[in-house]
């Protein structure tokens with residue numbers, strides 16, 4: 001059992017589905033980080049078989065809402081003074097900004113390079129989002 005000790009202040013992202021730590025690492029741009037980041041992959045878990053964990057040692061203010069797309073079973077632990085002060089699961093985001101691209105070739109975001117993609121959740125159960133611009137519907141169940 002890996003403990004969270006060793007982190008004084010920061011975030012531990014636990015119960016990441018196996019193989020997704022790298023996806024999150026890339027998404028959060030953690031290779032650019034100036035603080036300690038630990039990527040722990042293929043940890044045995046009673047609940048999930050194998051899981052990944054990311055530990056970030058910093059007082060970080062990063063947008064983790066996108067994690068809900070990967071799994072709402074991910075656990076986000078906020079650590080301060082080596083103790084968990086907050087623990088929560090990400091929700092399926094209502095809005096996804098600039099992460100996924102619209103597949104409609106006629107959509108303005110496909111034609112113009114300087115327009116950010118924006119998708120709005122329309123069906124939480126099916127993870128369906130509609131493009132802000134052309135209203136094409138896509139299922140976003142992975143990053």
Ligand SMILES: [Zn+2]
Nearest residue numbers: 102107131134
């Ligand atoms: Zn579109």
